Amino acid sequence: MIWGVDLASMLLGGLAAGMVLFIVSVGLSITMGLMGFVNLAHGGFAMLGGYTIVLAMRRGDVGFLPALALGFVAIAALSAVCERLLYSRLYRAPELHQVLFTIGLVFIMIASVTLWIGPESQPLPLPSLLQGQIDLGIIRYRTYSVVLIVIGIAIVVGLWLGFERTRLGAQIRAAVDNRRMAESLGINIDRLFTGTFAFGSGMAALGGGLGAEFLGLDPQYALKYLVYFLIVVAVGGLGRVTGVFYAALLIGVLDFVLKKYVPQGGTLFIYALTILLLLWRPQGLFGGRAT
Amino acid sequence: MLKRIILVCAALAVTAASAPAQEVKVGVNLPYTGIGAEFAQLVDRGMELYLKLNADKVKPYKITLIKRDVKDPGGANAKIAVQELLTQDNVDILAGWIYSPNAIASAPIVTAGKKLAVIMNAGTAHITTMSPYYVRTSFSMWHAGYALGEAAAKILNAKTAVVGYTDFPPGKDSLAAFKRGFETNGGKVIDEIPMAGAGAVPDFTPFFQRAKDKKPDVFFVFVPAGDHAAAVVKTYTALGMREAGVKLIGPGDITQDTKLQAMGPAAVGLITMHHYHADLDNPENKRFVEAWKKEYGVNSTPDFMAVGGYDGMAAIVHVVHALKGKIETDKALEALKGWKFNSPRGPITLDPVTRDIIMNEYLSEAVMKDGRVYQKVIGKIDAVKDACKEQKIGPCAPK
Numbered sequence: 001m002i003w004g005v006d007l008a009s010m011l012l013g014g015l016a017a018g019m020v021l022f023i024v025s026v027g028l029s030i031t032m033g034l035m036g037f038v039n040l041a042h043g044g045f046a047m048l049g050g051y052t053i054v055l056a057m058r059r060g061d062v063g064f065l066p067a068l069a070l071g072f073v074a075i076a077a078l079s080a081v082c083e084r085l086l087y088s089r090l091y092r093a094p095e096l097h098q099v100l101f102t103i104g105l106v107f108i109m110i111a112s113v114t115l116w117i118g119p120e121s122q123p124l125p126l127p128s129l130l131q132g133q134i135d136l137g138i139i140r141y142r143t144y145s146v147v148l149i150v151i152g153i154a155i156v157v158g159l160w161l162g163f164e165r166t167r168l169g170a171q172i173r174a175a176v177d178n179r180r181m182a183e184s185l186g187i188n189i190d191r192l193f194t195g196t197f198a199f200g201s202g203m204a205a206l207g208g209g210l211g212a213e214f215l216g217l218d219p220q221y222a223l224k225y226l227v228y229f230l231i232v233v234a235v236g237g238l239g240r241v242t243g244v245f246y247a248a249l250l251i252g253v254l255d256f257v258l259k260k261y262v263p264q265g266g267t268l269f270i271y272a273l274t275i276l277l278l279l280w281r282p283q284g285l286f287g288g289r290a291t
Numbered sequence: 292m293l294k295r296i297i298l299v300c301a302a303l304a305v306t307a308a309s310a311p312a313q314e315v316k317v318g319v320n321l322p323y324t325g326i327g328a329e330f331a332q333l334v335d336r337g338m339e340l341y342l343k344l345n346a347d348k349v350k351p352y353k354i355t356l357i358k359r360d361v362k363d364p365g366g367a368n369a370k371i372a373v374q375e376l377l378t379q380d381n382v383d384i385l386a387g388w389i390y391s392p393n394a395i396a397s398a399p400i401v402t403a404g405k406k407l408a409v410i411m412n413a414g415t416a417h418i419t420t421m422s423p424y425y426v427r428t429s430f431s432m433w434h435a436g437y438a439l440g441e442a443a444a445k446i447l448n449a450k451t452a453v454v455g456y457t458d459f460p461p462g463k464d465s466l467a468a469f470k471r472g473f474e475t476n477g478g479k480v481i482d483e484i485p486m487a488g489a490g491a492v493p494d495f496t497p498f499f500q501r502a503k504d505k506k507p508d509v510f511f512v513f514v515p516a517g518d519h520a521a522a523v524v525k526t527y528t529a530l531g532m533r534e535a536g537v538k539l540i541g542p543g544d545i546t547q548d549t550k551l552q553a554m555g556p557a558a559v560g561l562i563t564m565h566h567y568h569a570d571l572d573n574p575e576n577k578r579f580v581e582a583w584k585k586e587y588g589v590n591s592t593p594d595f596m597a598v599g600g601y602d603g604m605a606a607i608v609h610v611v612h613a614l615k616g617k618i619e620t621d622k623a624l625e626a627l628k629g630w631k632f633n634s635p636r637g638p639i640t641l642d643p644v645t646r647d648i649i650m651n652e653y654l655s656e657a658v659m660k661d662g663r664v665y666q667k668v669i670g671k672i673d674a675v676k677d678a679c680k681e682q683k684i685g686p687c688a689p690k
Contacts, residue, residue: 006504048617069495119326121492121518123525133531141531142496214494216312216522259497263484 018252049205141176
């Protein structure tokens with residue numbers, strides 16, 4: 001029974017962390033898969049979204065759910081503007097140019113937030129309903145972790161249905177698999193790009209806000225966790241919603257377990273495992289095709 | 292022509308002779324921008340407040356602060372700043388140092404520059420052994436760490452403890468201090484958990500889960516002052532460790548005055564050992580807190596960092612007077628040997644042997660009072676010396 005409680009607390013902690021990774025990374029995976037664009041500013045959009053949500057709640061007295069919606073919409077809109085004005089010019093540019101441009105964008109985001117809001121971290125004012133502990137039968141566990149797991153599952157089911165069962169989803173999948181063919185079938189790729197990019201950034205914003213309880217929220221967020229997001233995408237495979245989901249959970253749980261049992265190792269193991277995994281399967285654990 | 296040259300020389304001689312007697316230049320190095328900006332402001336305000344409240348004491352001399360931004364805890368920028376203060380600004384006294392790595396990196400420059408250097412925060416115990424010109428008016432990690440180890444065993448009657456610490460020099464120092472104090476008095480540290488670096492606030496959940504599973508009587512946590520503490524208290528509450536019977540204890544960094552009220556009721560029950568918090572009940576502190584609020588706003592509060600700056604400036608003013616404004620480093624060090632001061636934290640003395648501070652340590656518990664979190668003193672140890680140097684442990688042993 002004791003080991004059961006141990007196992008449950010570990011799984012819950014790891015899954016909750018994994019859900020945050022999933023919500024942020026899924027947009028990165030879709031846009032990278034769809035557009036073949038290396039968007040390192042994705043973590044920056046997550047950071048800006050987190051700030052929008054947290055500051056709306058703390059300074060604007062907005063409720064948790066409306067604040068999340070606001071964060072999603074605001075960042076989706078902002079990223080759509082960025083996509084039309086900036087990103088679209090670089091679609092045909094070499095990858096190095098894309099990387100340089102997006103990393104520059106990250107630095108601008110970090111500096112702007114530091115200048116206008118300050119370098120200190122911003123706590124997420126959770127509603128009291130989500131604080132404290134919840135009784136799950138065999139153990140009592142942090143309510144918010146459980147809530148995050150439920151939200152994560154809802155999002156993955158929603159995304160999967162949208163991707164696999166709707167016309168728009170089919171268009172996106174078509175564009176991921178063969179862009180020229182999709183274009184010649186009359187799919188408006190430009191509009192599809194802008195829409196998907198905005199949606200992906202909106203999801204990142206949600207993840208930034210929802211995850212602030214665990215990951216914290218300060219200007220450096222944009223770079224600090226970027227490596228984790230990229231690992232999730234690399235392991236999950238490009239443009240694969242379920243792949244990213246499994247990869248995020250796997251990494252969330254592994255990271256949690258390793259930190260708990262071998263805290264001396266820091267993040268060493270997770271990076272080492274990623275390297276080994278990518279040597280073994282360069283297309284990612286759940287990626288469908290070789291890239 | 293000759294007359295002119297003589298005149299110029301005479302004029303130069305006059306200014307050269309009179310300037311040092313009137314003006315003392317203090318080179319201040321603090322992280323005015325970046326992640327430590329908040330701390331720099333506290334120390335800076337502490338120094339300025341002392342000068343303002345004691346303008347009469349400073350006369351007839353003039354103390355000029357030359358402030359340099361060291362930006363980060365990396366060490367490299369601090370080293371450059373200290374070097375520039377010495378070589379370009381020709382300061383008479385150095386002061387500042389929020390972060391231990393900066394004080395460690397600056398030590399060779401301080402030694403080469405041969406100027407009195409007053410450490411106003413950096414707390415890694417062995418720093419003062421790294422240069423003969425370092426004097427510390429803040430604290431050593433061992434002051435609170437060792438004393439809390441002793442108190443945990445004797446006053447809180449704890450048998451077992453788990454230590455969680457931020458993985459950088461003061462964290463390791465704090466772990467060693469607590470462990471020594473606790474185990475000498477019959478306790479047992481059953482687990483030591485490094486909880487990521489000081490640069491960013493990590494997700495504490497896996498580390499705290501591990502601590503909770505070990506079921507210790509007390510969970511000693513050292514994290515750097517600032518944003519870490521709020522996350523510590525939040526995770527402790529969210530994992531239900533209080534209900535599980537694990538007491539959260541630590542140095543005063545987990546209940547820093549500037550962060551405490553924002554934690555609210557979640558902070559209630561935290562037990563800390565520290566040399567200062569704004570709720571200390573003594574006349575000197577009442578005056579200090581009142582003056583602070585008048586100067587910097589009612590919602591502003593001093594904390595242990597501010598007191599480090601305040602007392603450090605008091606030491607500097609003492610030196611300026613003792614040497615009549617003409618600062619010679621050897622005489623300055625001599626003047627500070629056994630220097631006594633009635634600080635807001637209680638009576639303090641500078642140890643004539645180690646150049647480190649001797650002060651009271653207060654065991655406090657956070658309680659709710661009049662709708663705010665109040666730190667109630669539940670125990671006090673008088674005239675605590677840095678146990679690391681006192682017992683000649685590890686790097687604190689004379690070489």
